[in-house]
Amino acid sequence: MSESILKRARPLMIARALSAALTLAVPAILARFLVPASYGTFKQAWLIAGTLAMVIPMGAASSLYYFVPREPEHRTRFVSQSLVWSFVSALFAAFLILAGKPLIDSTFSNEALSAIVPWIALVTFFWIAGSAFEPALTSLGQMRDAAIVRVLSEVLRGLAMVIGAVLTQSSQGLFIGIAVVLGVKAICCFVWLIAKLGFELTRADFARQLGYALPLGAAFLLIIPQQQFHQYAVAAHVTPALFALYSVGCFQLPIVEILYTPVSEVLQIGLGEDGARDDPRQGLLLFHEAISHLSFAFLPSCVFLFLCARQLLTFVFTEQYEGATPIFRLSLITILASSLPLDGVMRARAQNRFLLALSIAKLAATVPLVLLCLRLLGPIGALLGFLVVELFGRFVMLARSARLFGATLSESLPLRELGSQALAAGCALPLSALCLSLFSGWKLMALATSGIAFAGVYLVCLWKLGALPMSWLRSRVAPSSVPSGEVE
Numbered sequence: 001m002s003e004s005i006l007k008r009a010r011p012l013m014i015a016r017a018l019s020a021a022l023t024l025a026v027p028a029i030l031a032r033f034l035v036p037a038s039y040g041t042f043k044q045a046w047l048i049a050g051t052l053a054m055v056i057p058m059g060a061a062s063s064l065y066y067f068v069p070r071e072p073e074h075r076t077r078f079v080s081q082s083l084v085w086s087f088v089s090a091l092f093a094a095f096l097i098l099a100g101k102p103l104i105d106s107t108f109s110n111e112a113l114s115a116i117v118p119w120i121a122l123v124t125f126f127w128i129a130g131s132a133f134e135p136a137l138t139s140l141g142q143m144r145d146a147a148i149v150r151v152l153s154e155v156l157r158g159l160a161m162v163i164g165a166v167l168t169q170s171s172q173g174l175f176i177g178i179a180v181v182l183g184v185k186a187i188c189c190f191v192w193l194i195a196k197l198g199f200e201l202t203r204a205d206f207a208r209q210l211g212y213a214l215p216l217g218a219a220f221l222l223i224i225p226q227q228q229f230h231q232y233a234v235a236a237h238v239t240p241a242l243f244a245l246y247s248v249g250c251f252q253l254p255i256v257e258i259l260y261t262p263v264s265e266v267l268q269i270g271l272g273e274d275g276a277r278d279d280p281r282q283g284l285l286l287f288h289e290a291i292s293h294l295s296f297a298f299l300p301s302c303v304f305l306f307l308c309a310r311q312l313l314t315f316v317f318t319e320q321y322e323g324a325t326p327i328f329r330l331s332l333i334t335i336l337a338s339s340l341p342l343d344g345v346m347r348a349r350a351q352n353r354f355l356l357a358l359s360i361a362k363l364a365a366t367v368p369l370v371l372l373c374l375r376l377l378g379p380i381g382a383l384l385g386f387l388v389v390e391l392f393g394r395f396v397m398l399a400r401s402a403r404l405f406g407a408t409l410s411e412s413l414p415l416r417e418l419g420s421q422a423l424a425a426g427c428a429l430p431l432s433a434l435c436l437s438l439f440s441g442w443k444l445m446a447l448a449t450s451g452i453a454f455a456g457v458y459l460v461c462l463w464k465l466g467a468l469p470m471s472w473l474r475s476r477v478a479p480s481s482v483p484s485g486e487v488e
Contacts, residue, residue, distance in 0.1 A: 026158045027251065030174075031317040033165045040240030041112045042171040043247040045120050047231055048097065048104065053127040054224045056093040058217025060085040061132040063209050065265060066347065068139035069272045075140060076197045077205045082132040083190060084201065085210075090128035090186075097121040107236050112171060119175035123182060130186035136193055138265055149185075156181045215352035222359035226366045230386040233370050234379045246379045248317050249327025255301050256338050263290050264344035271348035284405040287345060288414045295339035295418055296469050300425040302335045304454045307429065308436055308447055315443040327380050333387050339418075342397040349404050358393055365389045420467035428457035 030039055060082050067078045097104075101117045137146035160177030167173055225232075231250065235243045267290045271283050305312065309332075310325045317324075346355050366389045373381030402412035432454035439446035462468040 026161055027248075028316045029162050030165050031248075031321065033169055034171070036241035036244040036320065037239070038112070038169070038171055040242070040244035040247065041110060041116075042174055043244060044108055044110065044113050044235050044240065045116055045171060045175065047228060047235065049120050049124045049127065051224055051228055052093045052096065052124050053131070055217075055221050056096075057086055057089040057128055057131060059213040059220055060089070060209070060217070061135040062216065062347065063213040064132070064135045064139040065268045066212055066272060066350070067209060069269050074205060076200045077202055078209055079132070079136045079140075079193055079197055080199045080201055081206045081209050082136065083193060085213075086132045087129055090125045093128055094121040094125040097124060107232075110240055112240070116172045116175055119172060119179060122179045123175055126179060126182035126186045130182060130189040133185065133189035133193070135265075139269070149188075153181065153185050156184075212350065212352065215356050216347065219352060219355035219359040222356070222363045226359065226363040227386070227390070229363075229366050230370045230374075230382040233374055234382050237374065238379065242379070245321060245324050246327060248313060248321045249324035249379075250331050250383070251313075251317075251324075251328065252331065252335065253301070253305070255297060256335055259294055259297055260338045260341065263294055264341040267341050268344040268348040271345065280404065280406040284407055284412070287341075287401065287405065287412070290341045290344070291339055292414050292417045292469055294341065295421055298335050298339045299418070299421045300428065300454065300458050302332045303425040303429065304432065304451065305332055305335070307433060307454075308450055311436065311440075311443050311446055315447060327383055330380060330383055330387070333391070337391060337394050340394060340398060342394060342401055345401045345404065346397060351400065351404075354400060358396060362389050362393045365392075417467055417469070420462060420465045424458045424461035424465065424467075427461045428454045431457055 030042065034042065064078055064082055068075050071078070097117060098121050101114065104117060105114045133149055134146045137143075137149065157178055160181045161174050164173030164175070164177035231247070234246045238246070267286060270286050306329050309329045310322060313324055313328055314322050343355075346352075366386060369385035369389060370382045371385075373385035375381075377384065398412060399409060402409050405412060432450045435450040435453045436446050439449055459468065
């Protein structure tokens with residue numbers, strides 16, 4: 001790649017940062033305008049819509065990251081085929097929700113949730129129908145356009161949720177607002193892409209695209225339920241109000257979404273280009289670069305959020321959600337694990353069948369372990385059971401990635417950078433904890449001063465250790481990210 005991963009992903013990261021900055025207040029507003037039971041109902045409904053939106057399309061839009069860089073002359077075909085598949089998938093998902101209403105009623109035993117099932121179906125339809133918009137623009141190299149679509153859709157959706165909550169103080173009002181915004185996005189997706197590229201379908205290329213996407217989609221058919229099973233298990237065993245508490249504990253700040261998705265997508269595109277596709281060691285260099293960028297932000301964030309978990313949750317969600325603190329602290333492990341963009345490597349190297357086999361094993365282990373831990377330890381046990389399986393799966397993917405790059409397990413990681421970042425985060429803890437204690441009576445002041453102190457010490461320590469990733473500033477690959485024995 002002629003440009004670093006960070007530089008190519010920067011428009012997407014800026015878009016996610018802007019949308020996160022504008023919509024971070026949404027959970028706080030919902031927690032204040034909705035009673036816990038209504039907020040829990042909304043989270044149950046969103047869980048159903050989100051699961052189907054990620055599972056039913058079977059990876060058709062994601063396949064654009066594989067085919068378009070390799071066959072740019074056929075981009076119209078692949079984009080058009082993704083649009084068709086998204087529309088058909090959207091219809092099927094909406095039908096499943098409407099037909100599955102009796103199952104939803106019996107599983108959740110929530111009359112408020114039952115009443116908004118038609119709105120859940122409509123939101124899911126529009127969500128899937130417009131899902132090819134950003135992947136199509138990104139795969140075409142139009143990062144700025146993809147960033148604009150991201151910002152507008154996220155901001156408008158956040159505003160619609162807030163307006164719905166304020167006007168109706170009900171979960172139904174939220175879903176009506178979301179349906180309007182996602183409907184506009186879906187229409188713009190079809191009109192924009194067809195006007196820009198035209199429309200073309202070929203049976204042979206459609207078969208090739210589905211041949212790539214379906215094994216990946218089958219893996220996601222298992223991955224997404226596996227990742228969300230702990231939430232379904234808790235939702236089915238506790239009241240909506242208690243599920244609201246659990247959902248707040250599983251709440252993640254948008255730092256992962258801001259960085260992980262664009263870096264992983266650009267890594268996937270980069271690994272599909274000529275140099276990295278033909279030279280495994282060059283691909284390893286890109287993988288090291290991606291890890292270094294992600295861990296630079298995720299590792300210290302995980303440490304700092306663990307420290308200030310109680311203050312953060314009570315500031316954002318009010319004191320009634322303080323009981324979610326232990327769950328939130330345990331969930332931070334997922335941020336740390338996100339430092340490894342392993343799914344990008346698997347997709348770029350067409351390891352879809354491997355992902356499918358791994359997904360089957362993970363789901364088979366998750367269900368009994370989550371249910372057992374839920375019974376023994378309560379809701380936090382359900383999260384613990386999920387995390388044990390999830391970490392094991394990521395270890396298996398890391399071992400597979402090392403083989404694909406022709407490296408050992410230790411060589412597959414930029415250990416020097418990771419060690420320096422962990423040491424710097426540890427050094428930043430004492431001063432940050434002191435600031436948190438000194439301003440304990442003013443939550444916003446405590447969080448702000450503690451965060452500034454942590455970030456300052458962390459960056460100074462990395463600079464002193466010679467491990468500050470200057471590519472964040474210069475859009476270049478840091479020399480330290482070059483594997484031993486490699487020549488830049």
